[in-house]
Amino acid sequence: MRIGKILGIPIYLHSTWIIIFAANTYLLKEQFAQQPGWPPAKQWSVGILTSLLFFACLLFHELAHSVVAQHYKIRVLSITLFIFGGVASIERDPSKAIQEFNIAIAGPLASGFLAGFFLGLFVFFPSNGAVAVLSDWLWKTNLLLALFNLLPGFPLDGGRIFRAIIWGASKNFSKATRVAGTSGRLIAYAMILLGGFGVFKGVVVPGLWSIFIGFFLLNAAQESMAQAAIRETLTGLRAADVMSHEVPTVGRAISLEDYGAEVLRTGRRCHLVITDDRLVGMMNVHTLNSVPRGEWAHNSVQAVMIPRERILWATPDEPLLGLLERLLTADINQIPIVSGSDDGAAQIIGMVSRDSILRVMQTRAELGPLSVGAASK
Numbered sequence: 589m590r591i592g593k594i595l596g597i598p599i600y601l602h603s604t605w606i607i608i609f610a611a612n613t614y615l616l617k618e619q620f621a622q623q624p625g626w627p628p629a630k631q632w633s634v635g636i637l638t639s640l641l642f643f644a645c646l647l648f649h650e651l652a653h654s655v656v657a658q659h660y661k662i663r664v665l666s667i668t669l670f671i672f673g674g675v676a677s678i679e680r681d682p683s684k685a686i687q688e689f690n691i692a693i694a695g696p697l698a699s700g701f702l703a704g705f706f707l708g709l710f711v712f713f714p715s716n717g718a719v720a721v722l723s724d725w726l727w728k729t730n731l732l733l734a735l736f737n738l739l740p741g742f743p744l745d746g747g748r749i750f751r752a753i754i755w756g757a758s759k760n761f762s763k764a765t766r767v768a769g770t771s772g773r774l775i776a777y778a779m780i781l782l783g784g785f786g787v788f789k790g791v792v793v794p795g796l797w798s799i800f801i802g803f804f805l806l807n808a809a810q811e812s813m814a815q816a817a818i819r820e821t822l823t824g825l826r827a828a829d830v831m832s833h834e835v836p837t838v839g840r841a842i843s844l845e846d847y848g849a850e851v852l853r854t855g856r857r858c859h860l861v862i863t864d865d866r867l868v869g870m871m872n873v874h875t876l877n878s879v880p881r882g883e884w885a886h887n888s889v890q891a892v893m894i895p896r897e898r899i900l901w902a903t904p905d906e907p908l909l910g911l912l913e914r915l916l917t918a919d920i921n922q923i924p925i926v927s928g929s930d931d932g933a934a935q936i937i938g939m940v941s942r943d944s945i946l947r948v949m950q951t952r953a954e955l956g957p958l959s960v961g962a963a964s965k
């Protein structure tokens with residue numbers, strides 16, 4: 589659910605947020621019930637206000653990361669608040685270790701700042717008043733948040749800081765990700781074990797939380813290590829290395845029925861649509877399937893194809909990793925490779941598909957790092 593836009597960044601609430609908001613508000617209300625002389629209405633309203641402020645604090649934390657990322661010209665795609673806090677997704681990894689360090693540390697610093705701010709309010713306001721009670725909870729929670737996020741395991745902020753330090757020292761991004769990912773997994777296992785021990789000893793709710801967060805971290809650490817592995821496998825490869833030189837074409841006037849028959853006969857899933865040797869569009873199985881079967885006979889390729897101006901292109905020397913990301917972002921399976929010919933006119937020289945990228949990844953994984961090193965020289 590989109591709730592607004594700050595600094596040009598769309599802010600989303602994940603559906604799990606509602607659960608944690610309700611649970612948090614209820615626990616706060618129970619806690620505030622111990623305040624002498626507070627009627628239930630006051631317990632509830634201060635509880636809701638504290639919960640809202642808590643999520644504003646999470647948002648502030650993510651905005652701190654975002655502002656630094658934007659400073660380095662890295663686009664922030666969105667901020668999502670969900671059950672475990674927030675996540676700011678950025679368009680790409682920082683290109684320098686120092687950038688990653690600064691982006692990562694901004695979050696815990698922001699939470700630390702908020703802890704100081706609410707501690708100040710707590711000290712200056714009368715101790716039984718709403719402001720002091722609410723500030724007391726918020727300064728402790730923000731401090732906890734800052735400290736927890738500083739644990740040196742990926743994908744926590746501390747893990748990113750840790751990765752940036754190793755990356756800066758070793759100049760090896762993949763190795764740094766592996767180390768930070770491994771320590772992230774160790775922290776996750778420790779939280780699961782600790783939580784299990786807690787449940788065993790009767791500390792049930794915090795124990796379950798610890799287990800829950802542990803599994804979440806474990807999953808996230810594994811995912812980011814898998815991404816690093818992909819990045820490593822594709823290093824040094826360009827579009828020209830994996831592209832197929834055959835570029836199947838079809839005429840624009842043929843019916844979808846005939847196009848379907850052509851696809852079934854040849855197994856080729858993507859065609860360029862040509863008229864008088866001129867490119868007018870692109871046609872593929874996905875687009876064909878978007879038309880109900882019964883209408884295939886009455887529609888031509890021209891009517892449903894992706895028009896020329898909406899086709900995405902790549903050049904032969906585009907790095908394969910970036911190309912794969914583009915394919916995934918645009919949710920397309922293949923992309924024509926275009927090179928400028930001598931007379932200046934663009935010419936299609938081949939196609940790269942997701943499959944061909946996957947094949948090279950599989951092969952490289954099979955043959956191991958030795959051949960990867962040799963091939964990238």
Ligand SMILES: [Zn+2]
Nearest residue numbers: 695696737745
């Ligand atoms: Zn953070």
